[in-house]
Amino acid sequence: MFRSKQSSTVCLATLFVVLACVALIGLDAWRTWAAREDQLNDASIAASNMAQALAQHADDTFKEADTVLISLLEHIAEDGLDEKGRKRIRQLLTTHVGELPQLNGVFVYDAQGHWIVNSQPTLATQYNNADRAYFIYHRDHPDLEPYVGPPVQSRSTGRWIFTISRRIPTADGSFTGVVLATVDFDYFRKYYEGFDVGQQGAILFALNNGTMLVRHMMHDSTTGKSLANAAIYRDYAARMQSGTATIQSSQDGVVRINSFFHLQRYPMFVTVAVARDEVLSAWRHDAYIRTIGVLFLAGVLAAMGRLMVRRIKSQVRSEFEARSAREKSEELNVALAQLAMHDGLTGLANRRHFDRTLSVEIPRLAKINGALSLILIDVDNFKLYNDVYGHAKGDDCLKHIALAIQSCQRRPRDLAARYGGEEFALILPDCDLDSAITLAHTLRQRIADQRLPHSGSRGGFVTVSIGISSLQPVRKSDNALELIESTDQALYQAKKNGRDRIEVTSSNLKIIKTSDLVK
Numbered sequence: 001m002f003r004s005k006q007s008s009t010v011c012l013a014t015l016f017v018v019l020a021c022v023a024l025i026g027l028d029a030w031r032t033w034a035a036r037e038d039q040l041n042d043a044s045i046a047a048s049n050m051a052q053a054l055a056q057h058a059d060d061t062f063k064e065a066d067t068v069l070i071s072l073l074e075h076i077a078e079d080g081l082d083e084k085g086r087k088r089i090r091q092l093l094t095t096h097v098g099e100l101p102q103l104n105g106v107f108v109y110d111a112q113g114h115w116i117v118n119s120q121p122t123l124a125t126q127y128n129n130a131d132r133a134y135f136i137y138h139r140d141h142p143d144l145e146p147y148v149g150p151p152v153q154s155r156s157t158g159r160w161i162f163t164i165s166r167r168i169p170t171a172d173g174s175f176t177g178v179v180l181a182t183v184d185f186d187y188f189r190k191y192y193e194g195f196d197v198g199q200q201g202a203i204l205f206a207l208n209n210g211t212m213l214v215r216h217m218m219h220d221s222t223t224g225k226s227l228a229n230a231a232i233y234r235d236y237a238a239r240m241q242s243g244t245a246t247i248q249s250s251q252d253g254v255v256r257i258n259s260f261f262h263l264q265r266y267p268m269f270v271t272v273a274v275a276r277d278e279v280l281s282a283w284r285h286d287a288y289i290r291t292i293g294v295l296f297l298a299g300v301l302a303a304m305g306r307l308m309v310r311r312i313k314s315q316v317r318s319e320f321e322a323r324s325a326r327e328k329s330e331e332l333n334v335a336l337a338q339l340a341m342h343d344g345l346t347g348l349a350n351r352r353h354f355d356r357t358l359s360v361e362i363p364r365l366a367k368i369n370g371a372l373s374l375i376l377i378d379v380d381n382f383k384l385y386n387d388v389y390g391h392a393k394g395d396d397c398l399k400h401i402a403l404a405i406q407s408c409q410r411r412p413r414d415l416a417a418r419y420g421g422e423e424f425a426l427i428l429p430d431c432d433l434d435s436a437i438t439l440a441h442t443l444r445q446r447i448a449d450q451r452l453p454h455s456g457s458r459g460g461f462v463t464v465s466i467g468i469s470s471l472q473p474v475r476k477s478d479n480a481l482e483l484i485e486s487t488d489q490a491l492y493q494a495k496k497n498g499r500d501r502i503e504v505t506s507s508n509l510k511i512i513k514t515s516d517l518v519k
């Protein structure tokens, strides 16, 4: 009982502590994970915004270069390409190149690819650009739209450049030449260097066919490479206008958040890539500190819980011990009460109990006009029995007689008592004289049936003399003493009349001759 109560209380307390620890750690893990997702989401948005801004910047850069070409074509149309016109156009180009830092040079080629005018201080007539992709394109295509070609190395400066070109329009649609603006790669590279994309991040500027134009990376400035097999191009940029994807690089194994954005007017796109590890470094640091804190808290909680469980254990034990002590004391009290109210030899009620019962029953029965009978039983010639068989045997004999008397105690209120020495009594509440006489016969018979040998007795067996008296009904004026005396008289009469018999007194406590009744 104690063990089961203790173990269930301890189990509950332990469960509470474990749940509290699990909830603390679980909530923190959930919060940490949510913070990680937020951080990645923020990084995606930032990368996407940056890609859009850089695409817009590139768009504007080329638009400005293209605007110069449009203006140049207008001047060509107005001034022509004779010596005077070339001079004026040259001045114009020099001004434009000075004003627009992205412009590397502006050129006018004739139908054979010869340089006619350029923005540089001297006209390099030794070059022929008829083999360039843009030249071939315009020669073979009559449309007048701008053409952005693949990156090429400048013949005059040797630097990598973007080319944006237009066909010189003519009234009859014949091919008379090409105007070209070149933009230095370094312009974009320097611009991109102003952006922090981390140690492992990158900004890529590429043609829509996957040819990389500019790549800005902390430790890498490779250019001209094809992105055809790169997942960001193959699976995303080649198919969509813009987007974001987290991809593990097949080259360096770094996982990056890639955001790409296509230029609106020109066939190029910009990709901003940030390394996931770098994005998460601040989060990781926070998570590390917080996890240590939470684990410490969980540890403190567990330690306090352990202390609490121990206290509960000891409290439950104290309660159990206190209850055990109380129960023992109650048992002791019951035993003491038993001892105080019962006879040690026979276990029957003792004289005190007998007196108390009579003093309770008489007024109770007087109230309800009930009857009360008293039977006194005295062992015959018991002195002789002791003398013959010894005192110990005498005790045994008394126990046997007590058992017989006890067996006649049928109702809860009946009381069998040892009145004193070898004398016993039966208090019979709600029992009239006739019933008491019948019971006395039964008792006498039961004792006779025990056939306890008694050599000093007339018949050779232990016998008893019985006196009976009844109050029927009990009156308020009746008292225990009178009833006892009356019963004692009847008993005395039984002894006097030769023992082994029953004598009775009437309700007015006068002896009635009933000796013939008993034999």
Ligand SMILES: Nc1nc2c(ncn2[C@@H]2O[C@H](COP(=O)(O)OP(=O)(O)OP(=O)(O)O)[C@@H](O)[C@H]2O)c(=O)[nH]1
Pocket (backbone or CB within 6 Å): 345, 378, 379, 380, 381, 382, 383, 384, 386, 390, 391, 392, 393, 394, 395, 398, 420, 421, 422, 495, 499
């Ligand atoms: N063994 C034993 N004897 C007891 C006990 N109490 C009383 N006696 C004995 O009972 C005897 C009673 O003797 P008496 O009063 O002379 O009565 P009796 O010998 O029974 O004779 P009658 O009552 O006249 O038949 C005494 O010898 C007591 O010592 C007891 O608890 N145990």
